[in-house]
Amino acid sequence: MPSRLLSVHDLTKAFGGFIAVNRVSFDVAEGEILGLIGPNGSGKSTTFNLIAGALAPSAGSIRLREREIGGLYANRVAHLGVGRTYQIPRPFRKLSLVENVALAAYYGQAGQPSRERAYQQARDALELVKLPSEDAARVDGLGAAGLKKLELARALATQPQLLLADESLGGLDEQEMNQAADMLSGIRDRRGITIIWVEHIMGALMRVVDRCVVLDHGEVIAQGKPQEVAHDPKVIEVYLGTDARQLQSDIAARTG
Amino acid sequence: MKYAALALLAAAPLLGMGNYPLHLLILCLLWACVYTSWSVMGRLGMVSFGHGAFMGIGAYVVVMGWNHYGLSPWIGTPIALALAAAVAFLIGYPCFRFKIVGHYFALVTLALSEVTRLIIVALRDQTGGSLGVTPKTALADVSYSLNALQFSSKLVWFYVILAFWLGGLWIWKKVDESMGRLALEAISQEEDAAASIGINVTKLKLGVTILSALMTCMGGVLYAQYQLYVNPDTVSGIGISLQMVFGVIAGGMFVRLGPTVGAAFTLLLAEGLRLWFGNQYHGLDLTVYGLMLVLFIIYMPKGILGAASGALEKRRMVRAGA
Ligand SMILES: Nc1ncnc2c1ncn2[C@@H]1O[C@H](COP(=O)(O)OP(=O)(O)OP(=O)(O)O)[C@@H](O)[C@H]1O
Ligand SMILES: [Mg+2]
Numbered sequence: 001m002p003s004r005l006l007s008v009h010d011l012t013k014a015f016g017g018f019i020a021v022n023r024v025s026f027d028v029a030e031g032e033i034l035g036l037i038g039p040n041g042s043g044k045s046t047t048f049n050l051i052a053g054a055l056a057p058s059a060g061s062i063r064l065r066e067r068e069i070g071g072l073y074a075n076r077v078a079h080l081g082v083g084r085t086y087q088i089p090r091p092f093r094k095l096s097l098v099e100n101v102a103l104a105a106y107y108g109q110a111g112q113p114s115r116e117r118a119y120q121q122a123r124d125a126l127e128l129v130k131l132p133s134e135d136a137a138r139v140d141g142l143g144a145a146g147l148k149k150l151e152l153a154r155a156l157a158t159q160p161q162l163l164l165a166d167e168s169l170g171g172l173d174e175q176e177m178n179q180a181a182d183m184l185s186g187i188r189d190r191r192g193i194t195i196i197w198v199e200h201i202m203g204a205l206m207r208v209v210d211r212c213v214v215l216d217h218g219e220v221i222a223q224g225k226p227q228e229v230a231h232d233p234k235v236i237e238v239y240l241g242t243d244a245r246q247l248q249s250d251i252a253a254r255t256g
Numbered sequence: 257m258k259y260a261a262l263a264l265l266a267a268a269p270l271l272g273m274g275n276y277p278l279h280l281l282i283l284c285l286l287w288a289c290v291y292t293s294w295s296v297m298g299r300l301g302m303v304s305f306g307h308g309a310f311m312g313i314g315a316y317v318v319v320m321g322w323n324h325y326g327l328s329p330w331i332g333t334p335i336a337l338a339l340a341a342a343v344a345f346l347i348g349y350p351c352f353r354f355k356i357v358g359h360y361f362a363l364v365t366l367a368l369s370e371v372t373r374l375i376i377v378a379l380r381d382q383t384g385g386s387l388g389v390t391p392k393t394a395l396a397d398v399s400y401s402l403n404a405l406q407f408s409s410k411l412v413w414f415y416v417i418l419a420f421w422l423g424g425l426w427i428w429k430k431v432d433e434s435m436g437r438l439a440l441e442a443i444s445q446e447e448d449a450a451a452s453i454g455i456n457v458t459k460l461k462l463g464v465t466i467l468s469a470l471m472t473c474m475g476g477v478l479y480a481q482y483q484l485y486v487n488p489d490t491v492s493g494i495g496i497s498l499q500m501v502f503g504v505i506a507g508g509m510f511v512r513l514g515p516t517v518g519a520a521f522t523l524l525l526a527e528g529l530r531l532w533f534g535n536q537y538h539g540l541d542l543t544v545y546g547l548m549l550v551l552f553i554i555y556m557p558k559g560i561l562g563a564a565s566g567a568l569e570k571r572r573m574v575r576a577g578a
Contacts, residue, residue, distance in 0.1 A: 052452060054448055054451070054452065073451070074448070074451040075454045075455055075456045078451075078452060078453055078454035079454055083453075086449065091446070091449075092442040092445045092446055092450075094441060095438060095442060095445075099438055100442075103438055103439055103442055103450075104453035106439075107439060107453060107454040107455045107456075108453045108454035109454070154449075154453060155453075157453075158453055
């Protein structure tokens with residue numbers, strides 16, 4: 001039985017009167033890839049923001065290796081070994097690719113490495129995600145897939161034990177999705193990094209995750225092995241519901 | 257090339273320069289110090305309209321200490337620097353902690369410089385109010401006093417201020433080469449993402465703000481000791497803060513000598529206006545600054561030196577391509 005790396009308990013976030021995350025609880029085992037899925041607006045990114053320290057929880061606890069991290073500043077959480085990517089990429093556009101990632105290596109680790117070492121780690125991370133690592137490579141000109149890779153490289157350069165990968169962005173085609181899936185499972189297999197992977201469609205994710213947590217309206221409606229979850233009536237209803245709505249709006253758009 | 261230019265500059269006053277041109281040259285270097293200090297943080301996305309406060313602290317603390325308590329500027333200066341750092345911290349910490357950036361940061365700092373001016377005016381019994389104040393002279397029967405930091409020779413001031421100017425450029429270079437500069441650029445573009453990769457946003461911003469405030473405060477000390485006269489409007493308040501921003505934007509804040517070019521430009525502009533129109537139109541220079549600031553931002557956002565080096569670069573590329 002692998003040990004527990006992260007334990008989220010009754011995590012709650014209210015924005016004014018609106019409860020975006022409602023008493024969410026789940027555990028993540030060391031070395032696991034956990035899929036966090038759910039339709040648009042179900043609270044996935046908010047959960048990430050809470051774990052990563054971008055937002056402070058309204059209630060509940062987040063324990064990393066039995067240590068409470070809920071409410072710590074984001075930079076502290078990064079030092080404790082949590083890396084995150086953003087759903088909508090947030091690159092430092094005026095810096096080069098290497099500089100983007102080297103900053104993460106330099107500032108993101110508990111003990112600050114030398115500059116040379118940080119740049120070396122940055123190049124390694126860029127190569128791992130298959131982005132150019134030479135000094136002249138710039139952010140402009142990267143497409144949607146490239147920007148997602150940069151997000152990943154930047155998070156990896158902080159040498160995390162836990163990676164929060166928010167991949168739920170349209171704009172990637174089937175092949176790119178599969179590549180992303182393979183890349184994440186490769187990162188886990190070769191580097192032993194535990195991953196929580198956010199996605200709103202189930203497709204590519206189901207192949208590589210060990211377990212899934214399904215959110216709807218900020219609440220956990222199911223969790224378990226991918227096959228179990230995929231056959232859970234509540235999950236089917238949520239997904240059929242959105243698909244049906246999607247279908248209706250598509251039809252409306254075409255005939256309207 | 258660089259050192260030859262520097263040697264020429266250092267030798268210039270020895271080559272029989274008149275008193276007035278030397279005075280202008282000293283003032284130019286002095287303002288270059290101040291503008292460089294401003295740019296250390298300004299070019300990293302923190303546009304402050306509050307630097308008049310730090311300059312005012314430098315000038316007034318030292319002069320007040322000397323006039324009222326007989327405190328040598330050698331003691332007054334560290335006190336002024338400590339005060340400037342404290343004020344920078346008090347204004348910076350809440351701003352950075354609560355993510356007050358951009359226009360809002362500019363507004364908060366604008367208030368700071370005006371409050372400083374108002375305090376100086378309000379304490380008129382000690383500070384001389386809006387009429388300004390002169391440090392008690394120590395030069396009654398000597399030509400210099402190290403203790404009072406007063407020198408009758410312009411030449412001495414020239415070299416002192418030249419040294420500070422070079423020091424300012426050196427600090428700029430050190431900041432420029434540091435990882436902190438990259439981190440601050442990252443912060444100015446994507447603050448949350450910067451925090452997510454472990455950057456302590458508040459600490460870095462505070463660090464560079466305090467550095468910039470200390471340098472500006474030092475400029476205020478030098479200004480007061482050189483001019484032997486300070487006035488709330490010439491070292492604090494909105495006017496002087498606006499002038500700093502204008503000078504730096506005019507010269508170009510992304511190249512090391514940009515603020516220096518900006519200092520020369522504003523100084524010549526101010527002298528020109530004074531010669532043309534005399535002293536009768538109060539506030540004319542500010543109006544002209546405001547107008548030109550708008551023009552620069554629209555037509556030459558990288559400033560004079562930035563635009564010039566950009567044009568040179570382009571010509572070189574064209575030639576290399578041909
Ligand atoms: N800062 C905020 N202030 C107010 N409401 C917010 C804020 N952030 C998120 N929300 C709301 O919380 C809900 C959950 O948002 P969240 O971004 O977590 O959803 P998500 O599951 O990531 O959705 P998607 O699949 O579209 O990315 C949404 O209704 C959203 O509008
Ligand atoms: Mg989301």
